[in-house]
Amino acid sequence: MINRGILIIFALLTFACEQDLAPISGCTDENATNFNPNAVTDNGNCIYFSTTPYTIEIPYGFPNMIIPKNNPMTVEGVNLGKKLFNDPILSADNSLACINCHNKSSSFSDPNQYSTGIDNIQGTRNASALVNIGWNSSFNWDGSAQSLEEQAFEPVTNPIEMHDTWQNVENKINANLEYKDLFLEAFNIDYIDSNHIVKAIAQFERTLISSDSKFDRYIRGEEQLTPSELSGYAIFNSEKGDCFHCHGSQMFMDNRFHNNGLDIEPFTDLGLGYVSENSNDNGKFRTPSLRNIEYTSPYMHDGRFISLEEVVNHYNSGGNYSSTVDPLMKKIGIGLQLTNEEKQDLVSFLKTLSDENFITK
């Protein structure tokens, strides 16, 4: 009798700190989608969802890319995003895709000054190039979006762009069996919502990396620059041209906003000031990367300049004074006073930032 009592107490002692005395049967593998944390014995019915991680290779001289924790890069997500980027299904009349205003051959920008929406209405800004934007800390010329996911929400419903509703887009995509499969593979979801549509597009956009221009090959010691390109490089990186303060480092941008003296007040486009509602920000716009600049004509937020020569001429003339012009435009009204040859050298250097594989492969 006592011996049996001892046995029982031993048994109790063993389980004294366990929460459940009766073993629950279920999937005990934490990696499974139906993992049951209370299950003690495995019932052999674990279901697995697996994706292939997509690794971003950080180019020389670039910082780490900050990827949102709730949208990790996967091969499935990137491929899905690419398909969505190219699919007019996102627009109300199924006629306009992201790629139509962000042409690959233009480094994912629009060669037209203003893009035309599905209702034949034009915007007032030039569609930004999408190159190395995974390193941007804000998006759009005026910084109105803080992440690629947030940015992708906007064009779909903008009346002068795709002019659709997210409910309609969700309906169309959920009715498409191919997309049903692809979203299940990429995100393990049965109902496709707008959040996952923009997540996939953002994943694809983070892969639009350019780091194999002639300039990169020069930095790696694989190719020489011509004397004219080297002269332009020196002008760019000294206060003679003073391009590097905003377009410095291997990124060729500074993740900041500036008024570069394009216009006098009052400004027709307030830029950052429109978003921040701070008049000190009026006329300021995001610095674009100069990578692939040869392919992204026209230039400036409103596409006012067709050629790089016009852009250089703007800085060379010094630009216009206004109350928000950036102090870095220190030769305002005086100009850089470059000779014609120096201006040509600067343009030659800018063209070394062209990455042909980026727009063709």
Next chain:
Amino acid sequence: MNKYILIFLCISLLFSCTKKEGCTDPVAINFDINASLDDGSCDYNNFNINLHFTQSIESDALIRDSLKYLNHSNIHYSVQTLRYIISEIKLHKEDGTSKLIDSVQFINIADESTKKVTISDVSDLEYSSISFTVGLNDSYNVTNLFLNESFFPSFTWPEMLGGGYHYMQLEGEFQADLANGNPSFYNTHTGPTSGTDFSFNKTFPIELYVINNQTDIYIDMEITNWYKNPEIINYSSDGIMENSSLQSKLKENGENDVFSVYSSE
């Protein structure tokens, strides 16, 4: 015999899930010798040091974007941009030992969050001086060394001008006659011109007054003094990043009386 085992096991069962909670660290002032499970309540009587980076003109707090200031030769000027690096901030004791409290601090007057840094859990009151480097010294100032810091890429100092990063970007407008035309811009950018190390170290005595586990130390920059003591420097719209002679003068002025440190009682 078996009865005793039974009783012993019953008692074991009672205590098998109970441990006394409390502070288990003998160094803490509320160490509980009976506690076997730490409950996070340990109190070390430690304190926080709040390092404040302040900027003034003629001893008053800087007002940004205002052309109300007059320099040594009666030129109106404003400060629009002021961004700088203070590195290797250390506290020192009389016995020669020191504690590194912040290796690189980037201060941008447009961003309040960069103007204060808190060093928590300091346990020692015996610090008698503070030292820091204005800018980045040669061993730190290397191209691509700080790729993931907030001052990258905008503080980049081009490789062909010496490489690494700016120490300071101090920019604004200047104008002789406010009623006549538009102002001009000055860019006082300091850094490793031609690869020369123009950073400098400053050391100041301090006394730490701890109130409610907090102590405040202020590192102030008197902006005007960059331009006048002892070397007179006039505003110009010419860049100075390749001007070693001006960099040298700015360093001399900077070492002289641009910075001061005080702690609050």
